[in-house]
Amino acid sequence: MRINISQAVLFAAPIVVLWAPGYSAEHPGLLLSTEDVEYIRQNEHESPAFSRVLDEFRTELDLYFVTGPDVPEPVDAGGGYSHETHKRNGIAIHDAGVVYQLTGEDVYADHASQLLLSYAEIYPELGNHPQSRGSNPGRLFWQNLNESVWLTYAIQGFDAIHDTLSASERDRIVNNLLRPMADFLSAGSPDTFDRIHNHGTWAVAAVGMTGYALDDEDYVRKALYGLNGDGNSGFIRQIDLLFSPDGYYSEGPYYQRYAMMPFLLFARSIEANNPELNIFEYREGILLKAIYACIDLSYAGLFFPLNDAIKDKGLDTVELRYGISMAYALTGDSSLLSIAGMQSSYVLNGDGFRMALARDRGDTLPFDYRSRLFRDGPKGTQGALAVLRSGDYSNEQALVLKATSQGMGHGHFDKLGLLFYDNGNEILTDYGAARFLNVEQKNGGRYLPENETWAKQSIAHNALVVDETSHFNGRLSLAEQANPEILFFDSADEIQIASASMEDAYEDTSFNRTVALLNNLATDNPVMIDVLNASSPSEHRYDMPVHFSGHIVDTSHSLESRISNLRPLGAANGYQHLWLRASAEVPAGEKFAVTWLTGNRFYTYTVIAQHDMEVFFTELGANDPLFNLRREQALVFRVNGASSTRFVSVVEPHGEYNGAEEYTLNSAGSIEDVRFLREDGADVLSLQTGDGSQTIVALSHDADEMTSHTASLKGRSYSWNGFYALFNEERE
């Protein structure tokens, strides 16, 4: 038994005793425990879903081990034969060990031990990998990140077959493979191990889990508190610094998913071996918050594609299968079971089994998607991501205002950018990353050149662009020094609203943006509004791009269409990739509206021109000789030569197109008029629907609830306190 000390003491003074003298752990004892094994074996018949998954793993292993161990000389970089084979072998060691535990069939233990022994033969002789570059060389792999990942799998496999090994086998594996590798990844790679970075998290997880499996307190202590044990590095410090207080990871959800994996694996191992650390309660339960954040940062099962993101990624990934099952085991929150319902498999441990069993027993509750603000930065002071949601699950809306920090090298230059989802579809879209992951023909599966020239640029997002240049001139070093500021966030019955400002994206232009979802206004669905104010002491060209998915059905103004000759919209900063298909001129004071059809629903986008405005209809694909870009489309609303301007927009989702049953409902929408005025610094937006009723949204942009504001519209006076107010008026 390990000694029991209080959490407060532990994290205040890291030099503590983790081990009782002479302690020897039971095996398995990392993510799978002896109690888990007992419980699963006795109750497996009650979960057909878990049995199916276990069978799938067995079938795959049987196939994998038809031939003997293949442990090639480490020569290739990522994607090459030796690299991929070692990766697969590490996973196979894990899977075989776990399947041995759950089935009791010795053949799987043999498979795992054969592979481990083969590695124990070659590992002592390995120097740095021949393809190593930079400061993080590996031995089995070209970088030690892959070696850390390998060890987190292999150590679990070793742990699972520990008791089946002879003393000599165990010694060979421990002394020729596991210890040399853990030493190499800790004391042998101090730059990575002590670095507050995802690569460091993997290293400490691998070494710490090895410590638990080998009863080596020193490995665990270093993993938790850093090589010199002072707590300025190591796992605890990583938890402190790599997530915001709301569980947000600054690179965005696509990379959050990946970054979380070592946190989850090691934390679950800590919970099993040092439960007195209450690791899942640390920092007000930050690790659980991070798991829940992944759910909140998704729509229809896929992550919001912020920054460099592959758009196929979402909740059905191995990282989230670990994460969701772990969160369910720790909290008993049955709404997590509905997330498991979006996943195609279960992890093979007690957490996975408990989740499968609960689902098979019918305990599933719907997940409660809500409007939430995710502060960014370790202290929550570097902006935030605002997620507004409206409607019930089946046709819910999500509106995302990106007011976060830059998110390091994978960040995009889209301060106060927007995403909007409705009816299961992306409506206002984000391109994500320009990359075909692992597709050799497309730049070796790496990021494409167009990731820099298009995907990262401001014009590639639903974000303000000044003078056809990207935020911070597209320079990461500048972008990392500035953050947006959240002005306001609220979620009430009739409205969900968020507001943020950005000062330093351009030298002399600041802008703020207020977005909201309004329920109970239009006939069919909640309506989105967007007020974007830009101000500067000097005159500029202001562009507001609106990337949308759908087929254009109607426009309010006649278009000048380029029917026989297409040219790019601009020359640089992403503009060179947009073909100009059509344009329209909208005099100051007029409204421009476009209706498109996405899936089976119509969307009418209305924007009020404060100044004379040009509207461009563009399509992606210019200066793309190798067909690297997807064929997507955007509207660009442009104001030339104004010092300050604003774009006031309303998006109404409406009606239904049903091709199979041959009917179409409300293809024109119910909002008949939109008016806007600014008075005494307040923005007042009036929306009139077909039945004559009118909704007024008044924005003071002043979060102080004690301050009162007044504005007049059509001879009526409206007064309110605080940031915003809603007034509903029936037809007179």
Place this chain on the structure above:
Amino acid sequence: MRINISQAVLFAAPIVVLWAPGYSAEHPGLLLSTEDVEYIRQNEHESPAFSRVLDEFRTELDLYFVTGPDVPEPVDAGGGYSHETHKRNGIAIHDAGVVYQLTGEDVYADHASQLLLSYAEIYPELGNHPQSRGSNPGRLFWQNLNESVWLTYAIQGFDAIHDTLSASERDRIVNNLLRPMADFLSAGSPDTFDRIHNHGTWAVAAVGMTGYALDDEDYVRKALYGLNGDGNSGFIRQIDLLFSPDGYYSEGPYYQRYAMMPFLLFARSIEANNPELNIFEYREGILLKAIYACIDLSYAGLFFPLNDAIKDKGLDTVELRYGISMAYALTGDSSLLSIAGMQSSYVLNGDGFRMALARDRGDTLPFDYRSRLFRDGPKGTQGALAVLRSGDYSNEQALVLKATSQGMGHGHFDKLGLLFYDNGNEILTDYGAARFLNVEQKNGGRYLPENETWAKQSIAHNALVVDETSHFNGRLSLAEQANPEILFFDSADEIQIASASMEDAYEDTSFNRTVALLNNLATDNPVMIDVLNASSPSEHRYDMPVHFSGHIVDTSHSLESRISNLRPLGAANGYQHLWLRASAEVPAGEKFAVTWLTGNRFYTYTVIAQHDMEVFFTELGANDPLFNLRREQALVFRVNGASSTRFVSVVEPHGEYNGAEEYTLNSAGSIEDVRFLREDGADVLSLQTGDGSQTIVALSHDADEMTSHTASLKGRSYSWNGFYALFNEERE
């Protein structure tokens, strides 16, 4: 009881006795019988799915009848208020009557009778509809087609509530509404009623069903055998002429679905009232063949979009809900239940209930999709549609060779055009119709101008185009005089193959095309091959367009890309709508290959250049000022100034892209070399895969199985009898 006479007598000599003297039918007795009602009421609890559908209908009716009957003056054409209201009222009369029968709740009978009585009040005073044009005026509607459809619904509603009406109510409905309408649609509209055409089918169905409901033998006789009773018109003649012997309807499956509805409704009523006619066995069971044909002419639940077709249409339509349930009730074929599983509802009659019950009991079997040839024309002599299928259900392939007749005014000019499906996706695509059905903003929901300028043109299809002009110069009158000829069709274990020729699409150019699916050749999936031969005494420009869905991943030749200025590929006949994005030059004898990614699978299209060939990468959207066209893409392979040429193509589906799990398999494909030679009139295609094995496909183009052929390739001689042979050679 009605008299029993033999079918042979009936159809040979139509002047027969259908009625026993003094006969009076039970009500209901059309698509819903008294036995059905009894059976459903007693067993409804055994089919939760049927109960759910019944509840949905009740809920809709309750909502519909919250207000009293709305029977407006008929003033509007299609889409207008009075038109749509009358349409909905007709369906409501039907639904309310049927729901009354199934629930026994009088309120639904009252709803139906109130509406019927309201119509009985206005109908006698109606003259021709004010919007009537042409020779088929209606009274309630602008054309009598809609009036016939209305009556098929209303008469079923009347039949269902017949016994709840007082004698005076019944008289008013019969004498002021049903008889006047049936008289108007039969004797009053002889041009429509006696016409062998879909409008005629609706008229005879409406009048015949009215005859059964009113015990009026004269209506039934006219409906079956025409106004003068000689059988040269009427329902039986329509069955003779409007379907091919294989159940194919010449306009294609999209219109077949619609055209079949009156056949199904009336035939089921005949079966209930004159079972001795064995109507479903007539013409070797042609009506059932037509229902099965709809299934065979679909992929993933959607119809092949041949000719003017809205691509959302498929098996989940009201017509097929009637059709599939009827076929199941008549045949007991449990594989039809899997088709019902693609449908979102059940029809409210005995057929629908039996199908729902069987599904809820778990009787469903998979549908057996097979390669089939659907001959076209009443005698099966006007070409054919060849449907080749390969693989099991989950990843099946379908390859369609369109060698049919023109299909009247909705036909497209794409003789020997191709469609190819794989892995649940369209791979080689057809645009279908340029139309946004019922979307008012898009040309009132009617066919768009681009349906003529693009969708019907040959270049819009995977069909040969000569000298940039469409087949038959795009003239319907010419196209209706010529048909392709099927040369060969076979489905064996290793190969599915079809071949057809076309003589008269161009003045002096004929062409033939042989397509096949080859199993067991490539590593992952069956492979498609396509040999298109064109010959002429004079020189021409030959274009072979390949419309495909997917993202281009790789090309064998470097491209000359238009990166900053796009121009249309041509000036007319559809070419004006294609932007030219890139091109390549392929010298005679070389292979050109392009790989694209569709869904999670790769496709490599390889074509061998017999002559110097240009390859164009095009995108749809030029000369489309109103954004009426979808943004799709096509390759165009061009040979200039040859008198005869051939395009030999191979399509290999291969590998897997998995963005969520981050792996990519076999993105390059397994076919390493393709060679082709023509010797003594035989085409010989050799395909070599990565393991060195080789498959030879030899085509003599001579269907005579007794004739032997010989060809040599790489010093080897191959001999075979008949149209084709396959030779497999392992690596030497």
